[in-house]
Amino acid sequence: MRGGNPSSVHAPGRAARAAIEAARAQVAAALGADRRHITFTSGATEALHLAVAGVVRPGDAVVASAVEHPAVFGACERAGGRVGRVPVDGQAALEPAALLAHTPEDARLVALMRAQNEVGTLYPVAALAEAARRRAPNALVLCDAVQAWGKVPLDVTALGADLVVVSGHKIGAPPGVGALWTRPGVALAPLLAGGPQERGRRAGTENVPGIVGLGVAASAIGQRLAAMDRIRALRDRLRAGLRDRLGRAYVEHGDPDGGLPNTLAFRIAGVPGDVLLAALDLEGVALSSGSACASGAVEPSPVLRAMGLDDETARQGLRASLGPETRAEDIERVLTALPALVQRAQAA
Numbered sequence: 001m002r003g004g005n006p007s008s009v010h011a012p013g014r015a016a017r018a019a020i021e022a023a024r025a026q027v028a029a030a031l032g033a034d035r036r037h038i039t040f041t042s043g044a045t046e047a048l049h050l051a052v053a054g055v056v057r058p059g060d061a062v063v064a065s066a067v068e069h070p071a072v073f074g075a076c077e078r079a080g081g082r083v084g085r086v087p088v089d090g091q092a093a094l095e096p097a098a099l100l101a102h103t104p105e106d107a108r109l110v111a112l113m114r115a116q117n118e119v120g121t122l123y124p125v126a127a128l129a130e131a132a133r134r135r136a137p138n139a140l141v142l143c144d145a146v147q148a149w150g151k152v153p154l155d156v157t158a159l160g161a162d163l164v165v166v167s168g169h170k171i172g173a174p175p176g177v178g179a180l181w182t183r184p185g186v187a188l189a190p191l192l193a194g195g196p197q198e199r200g201r202r203a204g205t206e207n208v209p210g211i212v213g214l215g216v217a218a219s220a221i222g223q224r225l226a227a228m229d230r231i232r233a234l235r236d237r238l239r240a241g242l243r244d245r246l247g248r249a250y251v252e253h254g255d256p257d258g259g260l261p262n263t264l265a266f267r268i269a270g271v272p273g274d275v276l277l278a279a280l281d282l283e284g285v286a287l288s289s290g291s292a293c294a295s296g297a298v299e300p301s302p303v304l305r306a307m308g309l310d311d312e313t314a315r316q317g318l319r320a321s322l323g324p325e326t327r328a329e330d331i332e333r334v335l336t337a338l339p340a341l342v343q344r345a346q347a348a
């Protein structure tokens, strides 16, 4: 494989091609898919753009939950779709009635993520897709399954979508690689044209090391899933500890019991998330805030805003994402450090 261009016919080229095809089989197996329907991309953002640009024409009606990843909205805007955002409730859950109310009969695309990346809410995509298709028979359903892969079982047939997007770095593969699964029969115009790679769906020499890494990580997906019981127990230990130590100042976002097992989204009332984030970072603890840092100003998370929080409260959002590498000591470190940091921030 070393250095070979997978489009070359010499031996290193053939080895690179074989490595890509082996990885395709591994990714397909992990998703319950046929390998002919997997297209490798540079990540989920590109896969989402490929899916959207591949089917949406200017003026087409598109429906998306209000808490989709910004890449979905960016791709829809770029394609010229008329996007209707389906509101969510205070836990980021989506009512089928709300989806139907926002789905016109001529909708071309319905975008529904499987798991929300900031708060961990899970969506019953198969049931929602079925309802949407009854309303809009020509609609294709796009599922961003990035956060769900490796945390809850994922099978493209059971998911009921037409286009499914995953990303490597969420399952331990190197960053910068992802994949799009396309239901057989879905015609997709390429986003990057000008070469025969990926069956003409994605021109350009493939990222062979990234794709091989994605294949290896996909083949270990069962182990990642098996670790989720342990990870959920750690998450629940964190949750109980925060509640004990911070009392009413600790407020949860979303529904940890019904959501992703590794995610705890919360706020400490009155304390901006970025203040705690920076202080925890100095203690060696890496948490996320729901906020995006745009042009120097901390913007409140659109996801928390969509859940009904005002700007100031949304700026308090924090998220702990646990992974296979998380240990009990890490949880204790947060529980030891956070109350003092909160006190300091409240006093400031």
Ligand SMILES: Cc1ncc(COP(=O)(O)O)c(C=O)c1O
Residues within 6 Å of the ligand: 042, 043, 044, 045, 046, 069, 071, 113, 115, 116, 117, 144, 146, 147, 167, 168, 169, 176, 177, 178
């Ligand atoms: C739900 C979701 N969709 C899409 C993306 C974009 O993925 P990528 O960084 O592979 O482009 C992310 C990023 O982590 C995500 O969480």
